[in-house]
Amino acid sequence: MKKVEIFDPAMCCSTGVCGPSVDPELTRVASAVFALEKKGFDVTRYNLTSEPDKFVEEKVNKILMSKGPDALPVVLVNGEVEKEGSYPTNEEFAMWFGVEEKELKGEKPRVRIKLNLSDMK
Known part of the structure; x- marks a missing residue:
């Protein structure tokens, strides 16, 4: 099984909503x-802010020392550097794990929520 x-x-969080x-x-x-995690695949994210000790991994540290923090994100697949400076596309994730790309998109909400902001004072 692949490990990514x-x-x-x-950054303050990995979700992009802060x-x-x-x-x-x-x-x-x-x-x-x-x-991917819901399907049981091994995908781990490390944040430089909260987990700096993980960045001493030999290959990642070498990239950081030679190229600086602009080389992040760094993506390892089975311990080998697969990508630097950008995140994997959904197509790449799908290829690495043998899933359909459409399985990686977030589910749309099933119930619409309406807010009337004029009622809030």
């Missing part, structure tokens, strides 16, 4: 990782 490790740059604006790329990756 994603070494994220320093801070002043939503980062759609982080949201896409978080959704794909969640879908």
